[in-house]
Every structure is written in C-alpha cells, then in structure tokens.
Amino acid sequence: MSSMRNVCFAMLALLILSMLVCVTTSAEEPADPSAGNAATTDSAQDSPPGPAGSSSDPSWRFDLAPFIYVPGIHGTVGARGHDLSVHVSGSDVLSNFNGGLAGIFEADKGRFVMPVNFFWARLATTKDFLLTDAGQRSARLELNQTVFNPMAGFRVADTEHLKVDALFGIRYWYLGQTITLRPSQLSNHASGNWVDAVAGARFIIPFSPKAWITVSGNAGGGGSDLDYQVAGLLTIQPKPLLGFIVGWAYLDVDRHGSKDFIYDVAMTGPIIGLNMTFGGKPPVPPSASCSAQPTEVWSGDPVTVTATGANFNPKHTLTYGWTQNGGKLSSTNTQTATVDTAGMAPGSYSAVATITDPKEKKNNSATCTANFTIKQPQPPQASCSANPTTIAIGEPATITMTATDPQGWPMTYSWSGSGGQLSGSGTSATVTATNADAGNSITVTGTATTTRSSLSSSCTAHITVPPVQKCVNIQDWGECTFEKNPKKPWRVDNDCKDTLDKLSLRLQQMPNGKLDIVGYTNEKESVNEQTLGAQRAVNVKYYLTTDGPNKVDAGRVQPRAGGTQGQATHFYFVPEGNLCGGQLEAGTIVDESQVQPQSRNAPAPKHKAKKAAPSNQ
Numbered sequence: 001m002s003s004m005r006n007v008c009f010a011m012l013a014l015l016i017l018s019m020l021v022c023v024t025t026s027a028e029e030p031a032d033p034s035a036g037n038a039a040t041t042d043s044a045q046d047s048p049p050g051p052a053g054s055s056s057d058p059s060w061r062f063d064l065a066p067f068i069y070v071p072g073i074h075g076t077v078g079a080r081g082h083d084l085s086v087h088v089s090g091s092d093v094l095s096n097f098n099g100g101l102a103g104i105f106e107a108d109k110g111r112f113v114m115p116v117n118f119f120w121a122r123l124a125t126t127k128d129f130l131l132t133d134a135g136q137r138s139a140r141l142e143l144n145q146t147v148f149n150p151m152a153g154f155r156v157a158d159t160e161h162l163k164v165d166a167l168f169g170i171r172y173w174y175l176g177q178t179i180t181l182r183p184s185q186l187s188n189h190a191s192g193n194w195v196d197a198v199a200g201a202r203f204i205i206p207f208s209p210k211a212w213i214t215v216s217g218n219a220g221g222g223g224s225d226l227d228y229q230v231a232g233l234l235t236i237q238p239k240p241l242l243g244f245i246v247g248w249a250y251l252d253v254d255r256h257g258s259k260d261f262i263y264d265v266a267m268t269g270p271i272i273g274l275n276m277t278f279g280g281k282p283p284v285p286p287s288a289s290c291s292a293q294p295t296e297v298w299s300g301d302p303v304t305v306t307a308t309g310a311n312f313n314p315k316h317t318l319t320y321g322w323t324q325n326g327g328k329l330s331s332t333n334t335q336t337a338t339v340d341t342a343g344m345a346p347g348s349y350s351a352v353a354t355i356t357d358p359k360e361k362k363n364n365s366a367t368c369t370a371n372f373t374i375k376q377p378q379p380p381q382a383s384c385s386a387n388p389t390t391i392a393i394g395e396p397a398t399i400t401m402t403a404t405d406p407q408g409w410p411m412t413y414s415w416s417g418s419g420g421q422l423s424g425s426g427t428s429a430t431v432t433a434t435n436a437d438a439g440n441s442i443t444v445t446g447t448a449t450t451t452r453s454s455l456s457s458s459c460t461a462h463i464t465v466p467p468v469q470k471c472v473n474i475q476d477w478g479e480c481t482f483e484k485n486p487k488k489p490w491r492v493d494n495d496c497k498d499t500l501d502k503l504s505l506r507l508q509q510m511p512n513g514k515l516d517i518v519g520y521t522n523e524k525e526s527v528n529e530q531t532l533g534a535q536r537a538v539n540v541k542y543y544l545t546t547d548g549p550n551k552v553d554a555g556r557v558q559p560r561a562g563g564t565q566g567q568a569t570h571f572y573f574v575p576e577g578n579l580c581g582g583q584l585e586a587g588t589i590v591d592e593s594q595v596q597p598q599s600r601n602a603p604a605p606k607h608k609a610k611k612a613a614p615s616n617q
Helices: 002-028 033-046 092-094 494-508 523-528 531-545
Strands: 062-071 072-079 082-088 097-109 112-127 137-160 161-182 187-207 211-222 227-237 242-258 261-279 287-293 301-309 317-322 336-340 345-354 365-374 383-385 396-404 409-419 421-427 427-430 441-450 457-465 476-481 515-521 555-560 569-574
Touching: 002 569, 062 242, 072 187, 082 137, 082 161, 092 427, 112 161, 112 345, 137 187, 137 383, 137 441, 161 211, 161 242, 187 227, 187 242, 187 261, 301 317, 301 345, 301 365, 301 515, 336 345, 345 396, 383 441, 396 409, 396 441, 396 457, 409 421, 427 441, 476 494, 494 531
Parallel strands: 287 365, 383 457, 515 555
Antiparallel strands: 062 097, 062 261, 072 082, 072 261, 097 112, 112 137, 137 161, 161 187, 187 211, 211 227, 227 242, 242 261, 287 301, 301 336, 317 345, 345 365, 383 396, 396 427, 409 441, 421 427, 441 457, 476 569, 515 569
C-alpha cells in the first residue's frame, strides 16, 4: 500500500506542477486584444456545456452529476484497540453494498468555478482479515462513510484545447465503523468526523463541444495526517441537458486519532454516472452579414456582394448560396460574387445569401441581404447658338452646341435643319441659305446623346434669311411741249391736255408706283426765267389732279425741275420697289409751297432769277 500511495502522491504533485507552469505561461503571454477576442469567440463557439464552458460566459452555469463509485478498500481500520488490515475488492464492496449516494455539483460563472463532491456509502463484509486479536479467526466490518468536499477556484487558463482551474477548499469526513470479532462475537464501534483543508488543480481537455476529459487532484490535511485524491473522468454530452461520465478515482486518507479510532485507508475504483447541465449562456445561433460594394451604381457597373458568417464552427467548411432579384451573378455558391447590372432599370435591388454548415443538423444556417441601388441617370444639358443670325442666300452661318452630361459620360452629336444646306459633325455645324429659304427662318437642331444610357437633349438655333427684293426700272411715259404760246410758255395747251388725259387713265390702272413730272427749259428761258421748268411741272400736276377729267391721287404725282433740255415736261413712271442698279430719278423735287400752280389765263408768274440747277438727265 505504501508504494501505491507514493505513486498517487507523485501523480498529484505532477498535476499541481503542471498547473503552476500553465499559470506562469498565461501570465507571460503578451496582451493581444485581438487575439484575446478571437480566442473568446472560438471558445464560446466550440466549448461544451458544463465545466469545459467558456470563461467569457457572464451567466451562471450548473452541473449535476450523480454517479456510482465502487472502490476497492485497502488499509488499516481500528476501533477501541482492535485493528484490522483491510483488503476488499470493488466486487466485494458491491456485493456487500447496503446503500449509498454519490455525486458532483458545480456552479460556474465566468472564471469562477465551485465544484462540490459528495460521497456516502454503507457496507458490511465478513472476511478473514489480518487481526491484532489473538484467537480470533475473522471479523465482520461495517462502515458508514460520508465525504463532503466543497471547493472554490479560479480558471487560470482558458483556451480552445486546455482549461486549467486552481482549486481550494475543505474535505469533511464522517466515519462510523463497527468491528465484530469471530468466533467471540465481540463488537467494537467507533466513529469520528473531521475537516481537512485541501488545495489542488483541475485540467479540462476538450475534444469537441460534446466530449472532454477532466483530470483533477488535490491534497491537504488537518484532522487527518494526510488526505489526497486523484481522479480522471471522460464526459460525453450528446445533449445539453444530459450526458454520461466514466472514470477512475483514488482517495487516500491517514487518520490516527487515537488507539480507539484508526482509519488509514486508500479507496480506488471506477466511476460511472450521468451529467446534467443547466443554465449558462445559451448556444449562440449562427448569423450572417452581407455587404455590397459599391451600394450605388449606374446600370452596367459591377457590384460585388460578400457574405460573412458568425458563430459557425470554424472547423467546418461552410457552403454559400446566392439569389438575386435583378442582374446576373458571376457565381451562386461562393462567399463573394459579382452582380452584372447591364440593362437593369433604375431602382433598389438585393442579393440574398444563405450560409450553411452541412455538418450540423440543427441551427446550421443563416441568411443576410446585400442591398444596392441602380441610380437614375440624368439627361445631358445642351444649348445652341448661331453666328451670324441673319444671312443672305448663298451665305453660311455657324451653329455651335455647348453640351454637358451630369454623369460625365461620353456623348455623340447629331444635327438636323428645317432648310438650307447643313453640314458638320461634333459640336459644330454650318448651314448655307438657298433660294428656297428667302423670306424664311431656318431652324437648326443639335442633339447630344450619352453613349451609356441613350438619354439625349436637344437645342435649337434660328437663322433669318431676308426675302429677295426685285429691282424696278423707270418707265418713260412721254412728254408735253410748251412752244406754241411764247407769251405764256407755262400754260398747258389743248395738245398737252389730250396727252395728260390718256396718261391719267394709264396711271389709274397701275395700283402701285408714282409719276415723276420733270419740267425743262431751253437755254434762253433758263437765263430769263430760271424756275420756268418747275412751274411747268407744277401746272401739269395741277391739271392731272384738279382740272382734268380723270383726276389722280396727288400723292402719286411728284413735280420735279429738270435742266435745259427744251420747252417741255417729261413723264417718268417709277414702279414701287428698289431701282435697278445705276438708275436715278430725273431732276430735283419742287418745293410746292414756293411754286404755285397757274391757271390757263393767269398772268405770268414772277420768280426770282437764279441759276438753274444742273440736269440729271
């Protein structure tokens, strides 16, 4: 038994030394906030419920594990001076088991752990023990044993693959033992209770969220000379509320209170039981977040959509599925995809991703939506100007377009016109007026169109082409002479009246135009009476508009004074319009306020002598 104790005590020392190494390593690790966050996230995702839970869990977590412990008992017991050397196997204990109760209860919160072990058993066995009483062949041993071991501790290391707890507490013992000697049938009973202070460590090695190994050890003393325990458990937790534990435990105590009570025993044997977990942070459901980059585009621009999962098992390969309500995805089963937006109308669109963990049967998927917008393009803005704005037939005008696109897209340009000969490209065009454009306005329209959206904007410029004015020729309508009456050379005689009567009828038949009456003199008259030509012209007008039978509109008759071309008045019809090139009206206009018309028998007019004006014809 001494060698067994040495082995178990060495194992316990190794456990405590390992705990100290873990604490030192944890203290020396650099404080990397990002690494710490990552570890916490992984631990929270992968950690099993129960003692292997994450220290990041801020809520209380409880474990209850009732179990059956069937230890073999080896050592020395004594009551009132009667000692027995006990060697009872586990099967013997089980066959003589009269009742018992064993279990582990633990309450954890964050890094704070509080495991409590309890063991109570009653057994009785009759064996050929080694006795200290002479003459006795065997003895019956009855034991009533209670062990209560509450502890509290701190999780000094919490990683994905190893968790280490430092534990401190007490172990309370109660022991009642009765030894009945045979054949004397002498019974001796002794009992005792005591408390030992213990300290130790616990190592938890998770294999998966549903299975882990726990190795623990502690040692101490107080009421006993030495008290230590080493245990190893395998926990399989297929369901959060129910699991199974199997393992082995070794418990040694050396109590020599007096000769009346001796309990120097080691108990070792298998453990099998259940494990139930309550409380704690519930499993975090997986989630997904989606993003679109950029979130606003023009039709035809690509959009990259990305799905990112959270709270999935990082050891599992995830699958991705995409659906969209517009455009074409480059891939439907990858984490990142590109949306081809060609031909999409302006508006809001979305791509929905579903992330799935195919290795999980429940709570294994999450969806998210990436939203993006196809912007509404604006048409270009255009203005046109013409230089010059008025052109004659055969002359050109230049039209210039100034166009801008709000999106900055390239543009194409086109031109059209309502008349003229149009040519040009780009932002400039030329229009040349033709005969058909005379008297009209030519409208030139320029159109700017974006190459991407086919939106267009037009502008106009107006060019005026004046009407073509035809030239007119002065018509010679004859003359009247004043040679027959030397005494009254200004008088309109009967021959002249016949001519004037016909001329008045002809003038009335012409709706437009005017009649110039140019009075002339000869050289002799021009010396003696320089205004005689003007007087003759005024007298003729008077006859046409007042005395004659065919009166004409006085506004259409213009008396004019000519030069020295004979004793006559000459008649020129001037049509309405511009005179053809080089033509001038004959003579000069007579001031009719100064030259009054003379009747047939009126005396000769008196005029101031002055040099006659030179004749223009």
